[in-house]
Amino acid sequence: MLSRFKRQQKRKKFHYSTIIPSSKIIPPEYFPASRQAEEFHASKKEIRAFFGGDRSGKTGTFAYEMVALMRKYPGSLFWSAALTQDKIPAIWKWHKTFLHPAEIQKVSWINENEDKPGFLRLKNGAKMQYLTSKSGPGVFSAESVKAIHIDEDPERVTTKAEQIWNDCLSRILDNDGYLLLSATPVLGKNWMYRRVFQKNIDNREDGTPDPDIETWTVSLLDNRYITEEQKSKAKGRMSQDEIDRRFYGLFTTLTGACFKEWREDIHVKEFDVSASWRRIRSIDLGYENPFCCLWIAQDPEGTLFVYDEYYKAKTLIKHHAERIKEITRNHEKMFLDMTAFRPIITSLSDHERQTRAELHSQGIVTIPAKKDVEEGIQIVNRLLKIREDGKTSVYVHPRCRNLRREIGTYHYKTNSLGKEEPVKEDDHAVDPFRYACVYFDTPQRDYSVLQ
Numbered sequence: 001m002l003s004r005f006k007r008q009q010k011r012k013k014f015h016y017s018t019i020i021p022s023s024k025i026i027p028p029e030y031f032p033a034s035r036q037a038e039e040f041h042a043s044k045k046e047i048r049a050f051f052g053g054d055r056s057g058k059t060g061t062f063a064y065e066m067v068a069l070m071r072k073y074p075g076s077l078f079w080s081a082a083l084t085q086d087k088i089p090a091i092w093k094w095h096k097t098f099l100h101p102a103e104i105q106k107v108s109w110i111n112e113n114e115d116k117p118g119f120l121r122l123k124n125g126a127k128m129q130y131l132t133s134k135s136g137p138g139v140f141s142a143e144s145v146k147a148i149h150i151d152e153d154p155e156r157v158t159t160k161a162e163q164i165w166n167d168c169l170s171r172i173l174d175n176d177g178y179l180l181l182s183a184t185p186v187l188g189k190n191w192m193y194r195r196v197f198q199k200n201i202d203n204r205e206d207g208t209p210d211p212d213i214e215t216w217t218v219s220l221l222d223n224r225y226i227t228e229e230q231k232s233k234a235k236g237r238m239s240q241d242e243i244d245r246r247f248y249g250l251f252t253t254l255t256g257a258c259f260k261e262w263r264e265d266i267h268v269k270e271f272d273v274s275a276s277w278r279r280i281r282s283i284d285l286g287y288e289n290p291f292c293c294l295w296i297a298q299d300p301e302g303t304l305f306v307y308d309e310y311y312k313a314k315t316l317i318k319h320h321a322e323r324i325k326e327i328t329r330n331h332e333k334m335f336l337d338m339t340a341f342r343p344i345i346t347s348l349s350d351h352e353r354q355t356r357a358e359l360h361s362q363g364i365v366t367i368p369a370k371k372d373v374e375e376g377i378q379i380v381n382r383l384l385k386i387r388e389d390g391k392t393s394v395y396v397h398p399r400c401r402n403l404r405r406e407i408g409t410y411h412y413k414t415n416s417l418g419k420e421e422p423v424k425e426d427d428h429a430v431d432p433f434r435y436a437c438v439y440f441d442t443p444q445r446d447y448s449v450l451q
Contacts, residue, residue: 030064033057034222045214049181049196052218058182063094069147075125076146083157084134089115140167144175153183162191185251188420193251258377258410261384273297273307276340281347282432285355290428296436309400321362348435369435376434379441403429
């Protein structure tokens with residue numbers, strides 16, 4: 001890939017000429033993925049941010065910058081903040097890529113697999129601490145830090161994102177340090193838009209942009225490593241909201257319907273489900289609000305079929321479980337070909353432990369669903385998108401009346417803090433629908449459950 005890029009773009013190798021002038025260690029070669037990346041590395045601003053879409057080269061760009069700064073400032077402390085611990089390996093992989101093994105003195109691990117470092121020390125005394133935004137502001141405390149990289153908007157995992165940002169600013173103030181942010185603006189025009197993208201205009205007395213902040217918007221189109229065919233294919237799979245935010249890295253305003261790709265005339269139709277298809281149940285717990293269970297199947301081509309629903313309020317778990325098992329048995333009686341029969345492989349559920357335990361005692365074993373609302377909405381819209389051949393990746397059976405009604409009315413609003421969020425009303429069927437779409441969109445291990 002590098003050689004092809006050199007031939008096509010005649011790109012020059014990027015390097016810091018003054019990082020380790022007397023060292024015999026030769027760092028691995030690095031070629032910036034975009035013009036914006038070159039400008040980012042050349043900038044001397046203390047606050048720098050990349051707002052980019054998926055595969056725009058953000059992670060590699062920032063990993064190289066942090067490694068270069070560790071070489072440039074021996075003995076200093078650095079922070080790398082991922083959203084969650086599960087995101088740390090991706091950042092560590094890039095740090096390791098740009099480090100020569102001879103530069104590393106010690107790595108302390110937070111797991112047995114040795115893919116999630118907690119602490120990295122180089123032989124020049126520079127120290128990298130790996131943190132997570134989900135842990136909250138409490139972990140972002142130290143006397144001073146030379147450079148901090150925040151990977152993705154902390155508001156995706158905590159309500160105290162702006163406090164984390166303020167704490168990080170405090171850590172670099174007395175150290176002539178750097179605060180670096182790389183993010184895909186999936187949450188729209190939130191604190192990150194005001195404080196960083198608009199360069200803190202609202203909080204400055206003269207109403208001018210903060211001169212210490214520099215930002216770049218970069219899209220997958222700017223990534224020199226991605227072929228035109230790959231770019232076209234990626235764009236064709238995304239909804240319009242995803243194209244704006246994840247493809248182009250734009251701060252767009254979410255208004256109106258959450259599921260903008262939904263078309264009743266296209267997505268609702270009669271169909272039969274094969275006994276050989278992967279099938280799951282997806283559950284949203286409730287008592288005063290309706291308890292909902294959806295049955296979803298995936299055919300060999302990857303198309304999802306929501307083929308039944310159970311929707312009932314003010315009923316005990318015991319009766320819900322009996323009804324779910326009865327409906328599941330009735331489905332199996334209707335299968336025409338049982339030679340390749342596969343049982344329900346997984347039941348997804350909301351995370352309320354006591355109710356899940358009661359379901360387990362009644363023979364409905366569940367696993368916790370992935371509940372990131374905004375990510376789930378984007379995945380649903382991507383699957384709902386109608387292709388050029390007039391087909392889609394999700395179909396809903398006409399009998400699923402409550403799901404059909406809720407998909408059409410589920411919408412965004414702006415709360416008192418100016419944050420855009422879906423209205424938490426009449427969403428008892430769309431929540432398990434979202435859980436299921438995320439499950440099938442993400443490679444998963446299948447778990448057999450009791451019927």
